[in-house]
Amino acid sequence: GAGVSQSPSNKVTEKGKDVELRCDPISGHTALYWYRQSLGQGLEFLIYFQGNSAPDKSGLPSDRFSAERTGGSVSTLTIQRTQQEDSAVYLCASSSDLNQPQHFGDGTRLSIL
Amino acid sequence: AQSVTQLGSHVSVSEGALVLLRCNYSSSVPPYLFWYVQYPNQGLQLLLKYTTGATLVKGINGFEAEFKKSETSFHLTKPSAHMSDAAEYFCAVTTIYNQGGKLIFGQGTELSVKP
Numbered sequence: 001g002a003g004v005s006q007s008p009s010n011k012v013t014e015k016g017k018d019v020e021l022r023c024d025p026i027s028g029h030t031a032l033y034w035y036r037q038s039l040g041q042g043l044e045f046l047i048y049f050q051g052n053s054a055p056d057k058s059g060l061p062s063d064r065f066s067a068e069r070t071g072g073s074v075s076t077l078t079i080q081r082t083q084q085e086d087s088a089v090y091l092c093a094s095s096s097d098l099n100q101p102q103h104f105g106d107g108t109r110l111s112i113l
Numbered sequence: 114a115q116s117v118t119q120l121g122s123h124v125s126v127s128e129g130a131l132v133l134l135r136c137n138y139s140s141s142v143p144p145y146l147f148w149y150v151q152y153p154n155q156g157l158q159l160l161l162k163y164t165t166g167a168t169l170v171k172g173i174n175g176f177e178a179e180f181k182k183s184e185t186s187f188h189l190t191k192p193s194a195h196m197s198d199a200a201e202y203f204c205a206v207t208t209i210y211n212q213g214g215k216l217i218f219g220q221g222t223e224l225s226v227k228p
Contacts, residue, residue: 004156031213031214033213033215033216035216042218042219042220042221043203043205043216043218043221044218045215045216045217048213048214048215050213055213056213056215059215091156091157093156093157095214098213098214099145099164099207099209099214100214101147101159101162102159102214102216103159104149104156104157104158105156106154106155106156107155107156
């Protein structure tokens with residue numbers, strides 16, 4: 001079956017621009033997670049959704065980062081006024097329920113010029 | 114709070130040799146432990162997981178790991194390395210008390226396999 005799909009796969013943008021990253025989870029998966037992978041920081045948790053609500057936003061690095069999930073399915077991670085330190089691979093994962101194994105997408109590689 | 118330490122950022126083995134990737138965790142409550150593998154330009158693929166029960170866990174591609182509470186370890190092994198095993202491996206921890214089951218990852222170990 002279809003796995004977690006992320007788009008775009010690569011995004012290059014200028015400093016100060018806003019970007020939107022999209023995640024389509026596995027059909028039926030209620031939990032959705034965003035992580036960031038960078039050379040200096042490794043893999044970091046950003047936010048998770050259970051259904052459409054986000055009980056834990058503790059990993060979002062600043063108020064420039066936000067995320068939403070609609071219809072219990074697609075999620076969008078938005079970064080406003082991008083900075084060079086935002087350059088990283090943003091990974092999305094979904095699971096059938098909390099504490100079930102998470103299935104990852106291939107990520108969006110974000111480069112800020 | 115939980116944390117994971119992976120000893121060795123790079124490990125190199127010969128094809129056919131034993132693979133041993135080390136992972137130690139810190140958790141004040143019973144942990145759930147995972148090993149993921151990442152191939153270049155791809156996401157993470159689950160190799161195996163430990164939640165409760167048998168402490169020796171078998172995963173895909175011939176890998177296995179043993180949960181040792183006394184040593185707070187969850188090392189990953191494979192008896193005979195294959196060229197296709199070359200990738201980056203991540204150990205991760207969560208707990209039932211971790212809101213939402215968010216994963217805490219180690220820094221990763223890059224495995225190279227020499228012919």
